[in-house]
Amino acid sequence: MVRAFQCWLTVYRRIWRSSIWSSVLGPLFYLGALGFGLGTLVNKHGAASLGGVSYLAFVAPAILASGAMNTAMGEASYPVFGSVKWNRIYLAAQATPLRPGDIYRGHLMFMTMRIAMNTALVTVYIWAFGATRSPWVVLAWPAATLTGLAFAAPIAAWAVLLKTETTFAYLFRFVMMPLMLFSGTFFPLSQLPGWLRAIAYVTPLWHGVALCRGLSLGTANLPGALVHVAYLAVLAAAGIWAGGRSYRRRLYV
Amino acid sequence: MLVRARGLTKRFEDFTAVAGIDFDLYRGEAFGFLGPNGAGKSSTMRMIGCVSPPTSGELAILGLDPVRDGSAIRARLGVVPQEDTLDVELTVRENLLVYGRYFGLPRKVIRERTAALLDFVQLADRAADKVDPLSGGLKRRLTIARSLINEPEILILDEPTTGLDPQARHVVWDRLFRLKQRGVTLILTTHYMDEAEQLCDRLVVMDHGRFAAEGSPRDLIARYCSPEVLELRFDPELHEQAGDKLKDFPAERAELLADRILLYVTDGDEALAAVRETGLEPLTSLVRRGTLEDVFLHLTGRRLED
Numbered sequence: 001m002v003r004a005f006q007c008w009l010t011v012y013r014r015i016w017r018s019s020i021w022s023s024v025l026g027p028l029f030y031l032g033a034l035g036f037g038l039g040t041l042v043n044k045h046g047a048a049s050l051g052g053v054s055y056l057a058f059v060a061p062a063i064l065a066s067g068a069m070n071t072a073m074g075e076a077s078y079p080v081f082g083s084v085k086w087n088r089i090y091l092a093a094q095a096t097p098l099r100p101g102d103i104y105r106g107h108l109m110f111m112t113m114r115i116a117m118n119t120a121l122v123t124v125y126i127w128a129f130g131a132t133r134s135p136w137v138v139l140a141w142p143a144a145t146l147t148g149l150a151f152a153a154p155i156a157a158w159a160v161l162l163k164t165e166t167t168f169a170y171l172f173r174f175v176m177m178p179l180m181l182f183s184g185t186f187f188p189l190s191q192l193p194g195w196l197r198a199i200a201y202v203t204p205l206w207h208g209v210a211l212c213r214g215l216s217l218g219t220a221n222l223p224g225a226l227v228h229v230a231y232l233a234v235l236a237a238a239g240i241w242a243g244g245r246s247y248r249r250r251l252y253v
Numbered sequence: 254m255l256v257r258a259r260g261l262t263k264r265f266e267d268f269t270a271v272a273g274i275d276f277d278l279y280r281g282e283a284f285g286f287l288g289p290n291g292a293g294k295s296s297t298m299r300m301i302g303c304v305s306p307p308t309s310g311e312l313a314i315l316g317l318d319p320v321r322d323g324s325a326i327r328a329r330l331g332v333v334p335q336e337d338t339l340d341v342e343l344t345v346r347e348n349l350l351v352y353g354r355y356f357g358l359p360r361k362v363i364r365e366r367t368a369a370l371l372d373f374v375q376l377a378d379r380a381a382d383k384v385d386p387l388s389g390g391l392k393r394r395l396t397i398a399r400s401l402i403n404e405p406e407i408l409i410l411d412e413p414t415t416g417l418d419p420q421a422r423h424v425v426w427d428r429l430f431r432l433k434q435r436g437v438t439l440i441l442t443t444h445y446m447d448e449a450e451q452l453c454d455r456l457v458v459m460d461h462g463r464f465a466a467e468g469s470p471r472d473l474i475a476r477y478c479s480p481e482v483l484e485l486r487f488d489p490e491l492h493e494q495a496g497d498k499l500k501d502f503p504a505e506r507a508e509l510l511a512d513r514i515l516l517y518v519t520d521g522d523e524a525l526a527a528v529r530e531t532g533l534e535p536l537t538s539l540v541r542r543g544t545l546e547d548v549f550l551h552l553t554g555r556r557l558e559d
Contacts, residue, residue, distance in 0.1 A: 007351045014342055092338035094304050096355035096403075097328040252304055253265075 004106020
């Protein structure tokens with residue numbers, strides 16, 4: 001597994017420059033536009049429904065969590081598919097002592113590293129912008145990283161089986177977009193009708209957002225946080241289990 | 254014995270790629286699978302490479318079971334796949350480094366072997382270059398160097414020179430021949446008879462997932478082909494008519510191809526004179542020795558590259 005991870009590190013050392021700008025500037029734009037731009041408008045109407053905090057403080061941890069999801073989806077979709085179809089990195093690795101599970105987990109390890117890099121950066125931004133209300137924000141970093149992993153593991157397990165890359169459009173349009181909008185990210189779930197709220201509660205991004213927000217604002221309580229962590233951990237574990245199987249099915253034909 | 258197969262079979266849903274083959278492979282030999290596209294060669298290679306579990310039959314590689322001990326077997330194999338799987342974003346040297354790390358080799362060992370291997374495939378001056386702009390022939394040589402990083406006991410080559418220009422093919426053959434001289438066991442597939450003749454000590458002719466014949470190239474030619482072959486080309490208008498006429502010609506065998514007529518004879522020049530005596534005048538004629546292509550034609554009724 002570590003050997004496969006090292007391969008991705010070598011590749012990344014060569015291509016990091018092209019991805020670094022979107023990693024560094026993307027969240028900065030989000031925080032600026034939403035926190036300060038939109039936030040100025042929202043704050044005029046009072047912060048009662050936001051739990052008494054400024055819009056920046058409300059939205060910042062959500063940008064952290066949803067950013068982790070976006071990184072996860074980016075890393076677990078096209079790169080995984082391409083490792084079979086385009087640059088065939090998996091097919092090269094397959095001829096060596098590495099097993100499909102090693103190849104999967106090595107790549108997942110690299111994805112997790114990329115997610116952790118981005119979430120670390122955004123956590124620092126939140127702190128630097130004065131958007132956090134609690135020292136517990138330090139734990140929002142691993143929490144957001146776990147959120148990312150909970151997406152990356154099952155998506156990679158699925159992506160490796162695809163026959164054509166056009167299927168990813170569904171992932172981005174019908175999974176990423178709605179999750180991004182309706183997981184209590186940009187507005188509190190209390191603004192949604194009851195039945196939609198019920199759906200939101202079972203989506204993984206809502207758990208990630210709620211966990212990060214609780215830590216950033218210092219409102220988290222232990223049982224609630226544990227539920228979120230457990231939900232995300234189970235999703236990640238299920239993904240990892242499925243990935244070992246799907247990679248074997250795809251690579252050992 | 255390095256590889257032993259009995260009744261080896263590979264089925265994909267309703268299609269049988271390999272239909273129960275038996276073979277033994279010994280240390281130090283170069284063993285070839287010759288056959289047209291779709292004959293089951295690549296499926297066989299993938300099973301030997303432990304990346305495709307056999308549907309049924311026995312297969313032992315280095316005395317181990319490819320399904321249970323795949324990882325341990327692969328540690329001792331070198332694989333040159335049909336399509337390159339090089340990482341074109343990386344340099345020549347980095348490709349060997351990454352691959353060597355897959356085998357768990359220490360960086361120092363990889364560095365030493367990389368220098369020697371790049372010398373061997375004549376790529377030492379390109380070590381720091383990216384792979385992307387390299388020509389097909391150079392990429393192939395790099396793939397061969399990469400496959401040797403773990404000092405494999407068996408080198409598996411799936412159509413090693415398909416898609417290369419003639420000059421690049423000869424360079425690859427030369428390198429493979431040197432490996433063979435060093436005692437590396439080679440298993441290769443090809444649909445080029447000249448490749449099989451140049452490299453293989455022993456080969457099997459494969460067709461529809463089965464072996465049509467096996468032996469050394471020389472044996473096969475002696476067994477299934479006459480010493481000489483007379484190739485005749487007629488005016489297309491007269492082609493069929495000439496074919497009819499030559500059916501009863503005293504040759505070992507006659508083949509009527511779409512564009513040529515082949516007569517399998519002992520003495521080609523004598524046969525040509527005899528053809529002319531019957532009143533037929535070919536546009537062109539060629540006397541040559543029998544080849545594996547003729548063997549294949551005889552065994553399957555089809556040409557190799559069709």
